[in-house]
Amino acid sequence: MSIRLYNTLTRRKEEFLPLDPRNVRMYVCGPTVYDYAHIGNARPVIVFDVLFRLLRHAFGAPYVTYVRNITDVDDKINARAAEMAAAQGVSVEAARADLTAKTAAQFEADVAALGCLSPTLSPRATQHIADMVAMIEALIAAGHAYAAEGHVLYDVASKPDYGKLAKRSPDEMMAGARVEVAPYKRGPMDFVLWKPSDDTQPGWDSPWGRGRPGWHIECSAMGGRLLGESFDIHGGGVDLTFPHHENEIAQSEGAHGGHAPARYWLHNGFLQVEGEKMSKSLGNFLTINELLKDWPGEALRFNMLKTHYRQPLDWTVKDLRVAVKTLDSWYKLIGDVEARPENAGAYFLSYKLSDTLADDLNIPAAMPQFHYMAAVLSEKTPAEAELAEFKTAANFLGLLTHTASDWFAAKKQAVSLDEGDIRQAIEARNAARKAKDFAEADRIRDELLAKGIVLKDSPKETTWEVKR
Numbered sequence: 514m515s516i517r518l519y520n521t522l523t524r525r526k527e528e529f530l531p532l533d534p535r536n537v538r539m540y541v542c543g544p545t546v547y548d549y550a551h552i553g554n555a556r557p558v559i560v561f562d563v564l565f566r567l568l569r570h571a572f573g574a575p576y577v578t579y580v581r582n583i584t585d586v587d588d589k590i591n592a593r594a595a596e597m598a599a600a601q602g603v604s605v606e607a608a609r610a611d612l613t614a615k616t617a618a619q620f621e622a623d624v625a626a627l628g629c630l631s632p633t634l635s636p637r638a639t640q641h642i643a644d645m646v647a648m649i650e651a652l653i654a655a656g657h658a659y660a661a662e663g664h665v666l667y668d669v670a671s672k673p674d675y676g677k678l679a680k681r682s683p684d685e686m687m688a689g690a691r692v693e694v695a696p697y698k699r700g701p702m703d704f705v706l707w708k709p710s711d712d713t714q715p716g717w718d719s720p721w722g723r724g725r726p727g728w729h730i731e732c733s734a735m736g737g738r739l740l741g742e743s744f745d746i747h748g749g750g751v752d753l754t755f756p757h758h759e760n761e762i763a764q765s766e767g768a769h770g771g772h773a774p775a776r777y778w779l780h781n782g783f784l785q786v787e788g789e790k791m792s793k794s795l796g797n798f799l800t801i802n803e804l805l806k807d808w809p810g811e812a813l814r815f816n817m818l819k820t821h822y823r824q825p826l827d828w829t830v831k832d833l834r835v836a837v838k839t840l841d842s843w844y845k846l847i848g849d850v851e852a853r854p855e856n857a858g859a860y861f862l863s864y865k866l867s868d869t870l871a872d873d874l875n876i877p878a879a880m881p882q883f884h885y886m887a888a889v890l891s892e893k894t895p896a897e898a899e900l901a902e903f904k905t906a907a908n909f910l911g912l913l914t915h916t917a918s919d920w921f922a923a924k925k926q927a928v929s930l931d932e933g934d935i936r937q938a939i940e941a942r943n944a945a946r947k948a949k950d951f952a953e954a955d956r957i958r959d960e961l962l963a964k965g966i967v968l969k970d971s972p973k974e975t976t977w978e979v980k981r
């Protein structure tokens with residue numbers, strides 16, 4: 514199977530050739546854990562989950578290692594931990610440990626509900642401080658970094674090909690890196706590898722005094738330790754291309770005698786909400802956790818997969834409703850049939866998934882095949898094997914992983930009204946219709962609709978279903 518991936522480093526789609534097919538390695542930048550993850554953060558998690566599944570299919574599950582880190586030391590975390598420490602009368606370090614453990618557990622539960630497999634390894638940055646210190650020492654020894662006033666900085670001038678991933682002019686890089694002016698810096702673009710901590714900030718002993726790592730060195734050290742100096746794929750959102758990934762390349766090549774950390778750099782496009790940039794100030798900030806209260810995780814996943822991963826994605830309620838409707842119809846079709854993972858390879862091929870996914874994860878191109886097969890199967894009395902095949906192929910994308918019974922039961926449960934209330938409202942509406950009080954009947958219908966309940970009238974009876 515030939516997989517082609519768009520490599521940001523070369524700006525081309527290239528055939529994916531692992532360094533060692535018996536040890537395929539991928540690193541994806543994970544979340545900084547100080548608050549609930551938003552739906553934009555879910556995009557790289559889902560996209561690289563599909564790539565992980567594809568690599569496991571192509572090379573064999575035991576031969577693929579996927580590392581997604583947790584950034585649990587960072588100045589945004591420290592600021593939140595300091596507030597918590599003041600409010601709770603505990604040390605900042607205790608507050609940091611508590612905040613990051615809870616937020617990381619929440620993140621892992623959220624993305625599991627989106628149908629993502631666990632990565633092979635989920636290292637915490639704080640477990641690798643010694644690796645970071647060692648890497649910084651190697652950079653100083655190689656002439657790529659210097660210590661100044663308790664800080665250690667990367668000397669960008671020491672790396673003439675700095676900027677090879679971003680491919681931006683020095684002016685654009687200066688603007689993009691939001692360069693901090695500091696008297697101890699030799700060059701304006703030099704970035705922090707280590708910085709001093711005061712007594713109120715989390716810190717670790719180091720040759721440069723008590724301090725903490727910069728963000729970029731965290732990923733370089735974790736990737737190098739867990740996957741080796743050179744591995745295959747490095748991924749993240751497009752915003753990480755510069756400066757984060759550019760700096761990772763500079764650090765890893767600087768410390769490892771010029772060996773590139775990854776051969777393929779993959780970046781997902783950004784997600785916006787109802788046509789606007791998601792932001793707390795606009796009030797359109799959607800956490801995964803909140804969305805999961807209103808929508809099934811599989812519908813969120815389906816909605817994420819509808820757009821090619823490199824394109825911008827517009828997240829809308831309208832599309833979410835379509836996602837639920839489509840999944841409803843597919844669950845109605847397959848019922849409680851079991852998937853046949855032992856035949857996944859064959860089904861994978863028959864649904865043309867291999868061609869489309871292997872072409873730079875072109876999931877949107879695979880979708881028409883599912884719609885077509887659903888239409889074909891709906892028009893006849895399908896054999897159980899055909900339904901199992903449909904389910905198995907969808908399972909490959911992390912969809913149709915429930916039974917229809919569980920799917921529809923969960924939907925009914927998610928409605929804020931209980932079944933008795935709905936029945937009572939239907940009876941009251943029937944009574945109003947009998948009395949020709951159509952205004953009251955419509956009012957009851959609209960009130961239920963506002964709560965997500967759609968009534969269906971037939972000559973015999975009125976039934977209901979969940980709208981979403």
Ligand code: AMP
Binds near residue numbers: 749
């Ligand atoms: P952060 O916690 O901000 O470092 O982000 C974690 C991951 O989510 C990174 O790979 C980001 O590129 C990605 N990300 C953040 N916001 C969005 C967004 N709106 N759309 C797509 N990816 C995003």
Ligand code: ZN
Binds near residue numbers: 541542543732
């Ligand atoms: Zn990273």
